[in-house]
Amino acid sequence: MRRIISILMENQPGALSRVVGLFSQRNYNINSLTVAPTEDPSLSRLTLTTVGDDRKIEQIVKHLNKLVDVAKLVDLTEGSHIERELMLIKVKATGAQRAEVKRVADIFRGIVVDITPTMYTIQLAGTSDKLDGFLAALAGTPILEVARTGVSGIARGEKVLSL
Amino acid sequence: MTLLSGGDMLLRALHDEGVDIIFGYPGGAALHIYDAIYNQDKVEHILVRHEQAATHAADGYARATGKAGVVLVTSGPGATNAITGIATAYMDSIPLIVISGQVGRASLGSDAFQETDMIGVSRPIVKHSFMVQNPEDIPDIVKKAFYIATTGRPGPVVIDIPKDVTDPSTKFEYTYPETVKIRSYIPPSKGHSGQIKKAVDILLAASRPIIYTGGGVIMGDGSLLLTELVRKLGYPVTNTLMGLGGYPAPDKQFLGMLGMHGTYEANMAMHEADVILAIGARFDDRVTNSNVKNFCPNAIILHVDIDPASISKTVTAHVPIVGPVAAVLKEMLELIESAKTKIDSAALAGWWEKINHWRTRDSLKVTPSGNETIKPQQVIQALYEITKGDAYITSDVGQHQMFAAQYYHFDKPRRWINSGGLGTMGFGLPAAMGVQLAFPEATVACVTGEGSIQMNIQELATCNQYALPIKIVNLNNEALGMVKQWQDMQYAGRYSHSTYADSLPDFVKLAEAYGHVGIRIEKLSELKEKMQYAFSLKDKLVFLDIAVDKEEHVYPMAIRGGAMSDMYLSKTERS
Ligand SMILES: Cc1ncc(C[n+]2csc(CCOP(=O)(O)OP(=O)(O)O)c2C)c(N)n1
Numbered sequence A: 001m002r003r004i005i006s007i008l009m010e011n012q013p014g015a016l017s018r019v020v021g022l023f024s025q026r027n028y029n030i031n032s033l034t035v036a037p038t039e040d041p042s043l044s045r046l047t048l049t050t051v052g053d054d055r056k057i058e059q060i061v062k063h064l065n066k067l068v069d070v071a072k073l074v075d076l077t078e079g080s081h082i083e084r085e086l087m088l089i090k091v092k093a094t095g096a097q098r099a100e101v102k103r104v105a106d107i108f109r110g111i112v113v114d115i116t117p118t119m120y121t122i123q124l125a126g127t128s129d130k131l132d133g134f135l136a137a138l139a140g141t142p143i144l145e146v147a148r149t150g151v152s153g154i155a156r157g158e159k160v161l162s163l
Numbered sequence B: 001m002t003l004l005s006g007g008d009m010l011l012r013a014l015h016d017e018g019v020d021i022i023f024g025y026p027g028g029a030a031l032h033i034y035d036a037i038y039n040q041d042k043v044e045h046i047l048v049r050h051e052q053a054a055t056h057a058a059d060g061y062a063r064a065t066g067k068a069g070v071v072l073v074t075s076g077p078g079a080t081n082a083i084t085g086i087a088t089a090y091m092d093s094i095p096l097i098v099i100s101g102q103v104g105r106a107s108l109g110s111d112a113f114q115e116t117d118m119i120g121v122s123r124p125i126v127k128h129s130f131m132v133q134n135p136e137d138i139p140d141i142v143k144k145a146f147y148i149a150t151t152g153r154p155g156p157v158v159i160d161i162p163k164d165v166t167d168p169s170t171k172f173e174y175t176y177p178e179t180v181k182i183r184s185y186i187p188p189s190k191g192h193s194g195q196i197k198k199a200v201d202i203l204l205a206a207s208r209p210i211i212y213t214g215g216g217v218i219m220g221d222g223s224l225l226l227t228e229l230v231r232k233l234g235y236p237v238t239n240t241l242m243g244l245g246g247y248p249a250p251d252k253q254f255l256g257m258l259g260m261h262g263t264y265e266a267n268m269a270m271h272e273a274d275v276i277l278a279i280g281a282r283f284d285d286r287v288t289n290s291n292v293k294n295f296c297p298n299a300i301i302l303h304v305d306i307d308p309a310s311i312s313k314t315v316t317a318h319v320p321i322v323g324p325v326a327a328v329l330k331e332m333l334e335l336i337e338s339a340k341t342k343i344d345s346a347a348l349a350g351w352w353e354k355i356n357h358w359r360t361r362d363s364l365k366v367t368p369s370g371n372e373t374i375k376p377q378q379v380i381q382a383l384y385e386i387t388k389g390d391a392y393i394t395s396d397v398g399q400h401q402m403f404a405a406q407y408y409h410f411d412k413p414r415r416w417i418n419s420g421g422l423g424t425m426g427f428g429l430p431a432a433m434g435v436q437l438a439f440p441e442a443t444v445a446c447v448t449g450e451g452s453i454q455m456n457i458q459e460l461a462t463c464n465q466y467a468l469p470i471k472i473v474n475l476n477n478e479a480l481g482m483v484k485q486w487q488d489m490q491y492a493g494r495y496s497h498s499t500y501a502d503s504l505p506d507f508v509k510l511a512e513a514y515g516h517v518g519i520r521i522e523k524l525s526e527l528k529e530k531m532q533y534a535f536s537l538k539d540k541l542v543f544l545d546i547a548v549d550k551e552e553h554v555y556p557m558a559i560r561g562g563a564m565s566d567m568y569l570s571k572t573e574r575s
């Protein structure tokens, strides 16, 4: 099963490599990873997606918790949550395609953030599924470049991940 | 207020932390630190002959004393030479502080002379690591490093220090922090009371119980409490290779070691148990035989460990208890004291009857050769007799290690010092140095093989320099015996690169060349007398080179892919 794990960790050199190293060392997968400082600059929030059965996820969570730099973490997929990923995508857009690409982007609530006579750069935010859906909907349109941020997420309701 | 250079601060901080001995080897990036060592007399530095030996010596010191061992090496090759020792300590959860010199801050990342990314190279085998960015941070980092290394599940911590950080010409205010708090690191201080209660209820209601304990009981100083618990319950107990000495081996409730080379009765009792109380043990593959599916099929598993990640990692625990072994044992004892459930004494008596029947297989029986050929087991038996079971025994890795574990009946914790998790050949001699330096009056013996001893033989020079009267017991079978045993059992006796009889050194001359006493023993009739003599030379290192039966195998031995009850008991018998 796909899981989204959000980690609060010390904003220290080496902390990120310890998290990433743990995954390769113990033969776990990372599908996506995003990291940035929080409102408290001494803490970073790292969100990663991985897949595994309950047993594997339990081990991943335990090993992450053991890292000295990791202060707290949550498996967001355990409860209801909001997940978002941002994608910037450059597509070829000439002739009749120009209008069609724009129409598809509108349906997915994408924003055209840059244009040239032959292409569009579109910004799209949403769940990873939605981003995948957009790419599928563009089938036939030559995609020149895709930059995705990886998933970030937060729990719904009163639950907060903080120290 | 004291003004000190980075190098002086490091030494002061070590002293303030209670360190009186460190093991190391100098080099360019560490020279400011070595100058600081020269200028003080509080912390003694032991000069080894190879950085790997420094880590093993500090490790041996830590295992024997319970304090953190401290290592100092230079950058680059000094640091990489320390890696095997760090990995060894990591696998066995030994508190170690490894201080490595590093190139100056301005050169970091430039492939400077003797630059190695020590933080990166050591990352998977440390509990934590620090790169010192500013000299002012040294006291705080040292304090944190010791705290992290010694609390929770202990482990090695690396402190990498760029050379200019220890520059003697720049000085800073020094105060050593009295306390330490790390918001992201809070080791558990006790177990969950509800879980402990649940475990005790199940334990008391058991009819075929067994208590299985590991290195956590030794490292967590839980031996006395464990002994009290086992005696109070009247249940059988078995130890892992790492857990030997956690319960007095000569006691009648002790079934011996379990696992790959465990006794018949220990492995059978595990297999047939209805309740297993695992304490500070991790269901490692040398216990489960990598066969979790057939492992102890009837047992409810109660698992106490300070590391949550060790619980339900391989074998699922029915009642997990995360906490320090001693605190949990204490709580268990109190609950048992006041419990209403009475132990089913009839069932327990029946269980013991069964166990005693298994015992009659006498799986550690030694069959003498009938001539002058010495069986390796007889050497350990003689060692046990001559030292009255009161020595510190370090070992290397191979058949000799298993014989030592099986035939030296440890009755105290911290006396059996071996590399269980990593299985590092070359560990024994340097580890013995650490133990002997910690306990100068104690008898320290290193049980080794002619293969392993050659992996850190250069340390005979260190032993000479510091007059360490270690007794080296070399079970010389002229082969990488354990490898050869596997080749006998699984490769139809094709001895691919496991023998070298024609090129062995003369160990007696070698010992003498390093300024020690060497004794060769070839006949059974001389064994005890010569060993006795060796141990009577109280202030001499004696290298006992003992020719043992080259064909001997270690038994019992788990059958590959089988359950715990599936063992070879000799070259011709199976369970
Ligand atoms: C550093 C290292 N290399 C290789 C091995 C694999 N190995 C395990 S036991 C063994 C043989 C050890 O020979 P010896 O020290 O003579 O002991 P014996 O088994 O003969 O008693 C080897 C090569 C190891 N454990 N450690």
Ligand SMILES: [Mg+2]
Binding pocket: B398, B449, B450, B451, B475, B476, B477, B478, B479, B480, B481
């Ligand atoms: Mg050998």
